[in-house]
Amino acid sequence: MNSDTQLSLFNESNFNQKDLIPTDAKIPIPSGTYTSLTELTPHCQNCHRCELGENRTHAVVGRGNPQAKIMIIGEGPGQNEDETGLPFVGKSGQLLDKILASVNLSTEHDVYICNIVKCRPPENRVPTPEEMAACKPYLLEQIRLVDPKIILLTGATAVKGITGNKQGITKIRGQWIDWEGRLCMPIFHPSYLLRNSSREKGSPKWLMWQDIQAVKAKYDEVTG
Numbered sequence: 001m002n003s004d005t006q007l008s009l010f011n012e013s014n015f016n017q018k019d020l021i022p023t024d025a026k027i028p029i030p031s032g033t034y035t036s037l038t039e040l041t042p043h044c045q046n047c048h049r050c051e052l053g054e055n056r057t058h059a060v061v062g063r064g065n066p067q068a069k070i071m072i073i074g075e076g077p078g079q080n081e082d083e084t085g086l087p088f089v090g091k092s093g094q095l096l097d098k099i100l101a102s103v104n105l106s107t108e109h110d111v112y113i114c115n116i117v118k119c120r121p122p123e124n125r126v127p128t129p130e131e132m133a134a135c136k137p138y139l140l141e142q143i144r145l146v147d148p149k150i151i152l153l154t155g156a157t158a159v160k161g162i163t164g165n166k167q168g169i170t171k172i173r174g175q176w177i178d179w180e181g182r183l184c185m186p187i188f189h190p191s192y193l194l195r196n197s198s199r200e201k202g203s204p205k206w207l208m209w210q211d212i213q214a215v216k217a218k219y220d221e222v223t224g
């Protein structure tokens with residue numbers, strides 16, 4: 001089916017949009033297409049809007065509380081995530097869980113975790129702008145449905161994928177930014193912390209400790 005046919009089918013008022021995922025990534029998936037994350041998940045599992053869909057074992061949609069006040073957005077699935085279908089379950093994810101637990105936040109109850117792209121890029125490379133754009137409507141729907149008060153963007157790719165800001169993470173981490181009326185904070189990606197073990201004042205781990213405490217204070221404030 002060519003992309004003009006897909007677009008006209010998708011736009012037909014009597015057509016159930018959920019029955020068709022436009023494989024042409026230029027065709028948007030409109031806001032409001034899904035009424036729940038459960039509806040969105042099979043679309044991601046069958047998605048071929050970009051080439052990452054060709055080699056996946058599982059599309060990795062999200063984990064945690066679908067009504068959480070905090071959403072954490074990572075870059076994209078790695079091998080463990082591709083195999084299990086769950087985000088941040090490898091070494092980075094275990095560290096992320098520990099960081100959250102250090103301020104009494106439970107990944108299962110207080111947080112919803114997902115990624116900029118749902119399918120694993122080969123060799124864990126950074127997703128291309130086209131791959132990020134193809135997947136973005138799913139992420140925007142996840143944000144709309146979960147409706148978090150706080151969004152944590154782990155690493156430069158997550159920041160770029162959401163806000164378009166291409167600055168290095170070291171420059172912008174720890175600062176609250178307003179994105180579409182939501183409070184967002186760029187933070188280091190846990191895999192960066194795994195590569196930098198120092199806990200000295202000013203080190204990435206020390207800075208993460210400052211950031212997660214600021215996040216917890218804001219969380220306590222917005223949840224009353």
Ligand code: URA
Nearest residue numbers: 074075076077087088
């Ligand atoms: N790194 C990410 O950015 N996301 C994952 O799900 C796992 C590792």
